[in-house]
Amino acid sequence: MEKRIRVVVGKPGLDGHDRGSKVVARALRDAGMEVIYTGIRQTPEEIVNTVLQEDADILGLSILSGAHMKLCQKIIKLMKEKEINVPIFLGGIIPADDIPELKKMGVNEVFGPGTSFEDIIKRVKEIVLGTAV
Amino acid sequence: MSWEQQYNLISDDFFKGRIYALAKMITLVENNPDSAWKIIETLKKNTLRDAPTVGFTGSPGAGKSTLVSAYVSMMAAKNQKIGVIAVDPSSPFTMGAFLGDRIRMRDISESENVYIRSVASRGSVGGLCDAIYDIVDVMKAFGFDKIIIETVGAGQSEIEIVYVADTVLLVMSPDSGDEIQMFKAGIMEIADGYVVNKIDLPQANAFSVKLRNTLALENDVKSKRKVFEVSASKNIGVEELEKWIDEFYSDMSSSGEIFKRHERRLKRRVRSNLMRVMDDIISSQEVGKNSLREFKSLIVKKYIQEEACDD
Numbered sequence: 001m002e003k004r005i006r007v008v009v010g011k012p013g014l015d016g017h018d019r020g021s022k023v024v025a026r027a028l029r030d031a032g033m034e035v036i037y038t039g040i041r042q043t044p045e046e047i048v049n050t051v052l053q054e055d056a057d058i059l060g061l062s063i064l065s066g067a068h069m070k071l072c073q074k075i076i077k078l079m080k081e082k083e084i085n086v087p088i089f090l091g092g093i094i095p096a097d098d099i100p101e102l103k104k105m106g107v108n109e110v111f112g113p114g115t116s117f118e119d120i121i122k123r124v125k126e127i128v129l130g131t132a133v
Numbered sequence: 134m135s136w137e138q139q140y141n142l143i144s145d146d147f148f149k150g151r152i153y154a155l156a157k158m159i160t161l162v163e164n165n166p167d168s169a170w171k172i173i174e175t176l177k178k179n180t181l182r183d184a185p186t187v188g189f190t191g192s193p194g195a196g197k198s199t200l201v202s203a204y205v206s207m208m209a210a211k212n213q214k215i216g217v218i219a220v221d222p223s224s225p226f227t228m229g230a231f232l233g234d235r236i237r238m239r240d241i242s243e244s245e246n247v248y249i250r251s252v253a254s255r256g257s258v259g260g261l262c263d264a265i266y267d268i269v270d271v272m273k274a275f276g277f278d279k280i281i282i283e284t285v286g287a288g289q290s291e292i293e294i295v296y297v298a299d300t301v302l303l304v305m306s307p308d309s310g311d312e313i314q315m316f317k318a319g320i321m322e323i324a325d326g327y328v329v330n331k332i333d334l335p336q337a338n339a340f341s342v343k344l345r346n347t348l349a350l351e352n353d354v355k356s357k358r359k360v361f362e363v364s365a366s367k368n369i370g371v372e373e374l375e376k377w378i379d380e381f382y383s384d385m386s387s388s389g390e391i392f393k394r395h396e397r398r399l400k401r402r403v404r405s406n407l408m409r410v411m412d413d414i415i416s417s418q419e420v421g422k423n424s425l426r427e428f429k430s431l432i433v434k435k436y437i438q439e440e441a442c443d444d
């Protein structure tokens with residue numbers, strides 16, 4: 001049986017806008033992935049727990065609140081504590097200046113607001129299937 | 134990596150109760166339908182109890198996820214370990230799926246006593262997925278006290294749950310067009326109990342009365358079935374439901390009904406398994422110049438060959 005990519009799409013932090021993350025979740029679904037959607041205002045603990053229980057292949061985060069540094073740090077720390085080794089991509093409103101720091105922290109990919117679904121889907125597949133360079 | 138290798142990597146941690154190993158074991162049976170029974174057989178040797186399995190079915194929006202959450206949080210508070218399987222549909226075209234039941238299960242998603250797994254139907258039409266029997270067995274082997282299943286909720290033909298679960302509850306709500314369904318056959322026939330959810334809504338009582346009146350006119354079995362009035366989101370009536378589910382299970386155990394249900398499940402499971410293998414063989418064979426009869430014996434022969442390789 002062909003492997004289905006399982007993606008957890010999480011929305012940590014206090015902002016309540018989930019239009020963007022829902023649209024991305026749908027695009028990933030339409031690309032044949034199984035998307036576990038958890039709703040808004042998730043705590044880092046909830047998100048990490050979901051990744052663990054769902055045996056996700058990749059975690060997608062959408063953060064618009066500006067708190068991406070702190071939230072990513074917290075999530076990555078929790079994942080390390082629980083020995084979860086799952087790649088992360090990030091979308092939302094992320095200043096370009098922050099990207100190098102985020103990648104150093106362990107975020108595999110950051111998608112800016114203008115990124116096409118095609119690009120997101122392609123990168124997610126690359127990262128999960130291990131064809132990424 | 135072969136399934137044996139993957140199994141060996143996680144089996145120790147699985148029996149130590151590590152959640153990551155449970156999650157990976159479920160993925161393993163889900164992705165290897167042909168070898169799953171070998172995995173299950175190994176796990177079964179170490180399964181300590183046959184945990185009761187409760188199924189919740191009903192139309193989308195009726196409140197299944199919310200009710201499962203309220204019900205499970207009650208048991209988790211009593212330190213019972215609960216495994217939840219929430220099934221949502223896969224697209225028949227892309228095979229992708231949007232699994233959103235966790236949104237309504239946030240009250241239990243952080244509990245130490247609860248494990249939730251979202252599952253895509255992957256082309257199965259009975260309201261569950263082909264791997265459901267295997268996933269339930271994996272959870273039983275892990276040692277949960279009870280296993281809860283939420284079906285896709287797409288309609289009348291979703292009767293697979295009756296084979297998979299020991300007890301089936303049909304969740305209805307006055308605001309989701311369930312009134313028409315009330316008079317239809319199918320899903321109404323198979324439930325052990327009916328839950329009228331959203332009893333907090335103004336039109337709920339009228340709905341409930343109508344349901345009770347309809348059932349009263351039915352045959353003995355159906356008219357004796359319980360109707361529960363609950364509000365999953367306001368936590369009304371859930372405790373009574375919880376109590377009844379346990380009582381119903383022990384009644385089934387003492388009357389022997391549970392064994393009938395186990396046998397029914399086993400037959401169905403074997404059937405599903407055979408059908409899947411048969412389907413694969415049939416679609417991969419060329420008819421060529423074979424007559425109908427020749428083609429049929431060719432398929433049967435292939436099937437027997439395949440079974441022989443498998444043993």
Ligand SMILES: Nc1nc2c(ncn2[C@@H]2O[C@H](COP(=O)(O)OP(=O)(O)O)[C@@H](O)[C@H]2O)c(=O)[nH]1
Binds near residue numbers: 366
């Ligand atoms: N008023 C009211 N709304 C409810 C109740 N239970 C669930 N809901 C709402 O019904 C909608 C669908 O619930 P959900 O659990 O996702 O239904 P499912 O599709 O059957 O799993 C959600 O908006 C819930 O908040 C209830 O007892 N009363």
Ligand SMILES: [Mg+2]
Binds near residue numbers: 234
């Ligand atoms: Mg649901």
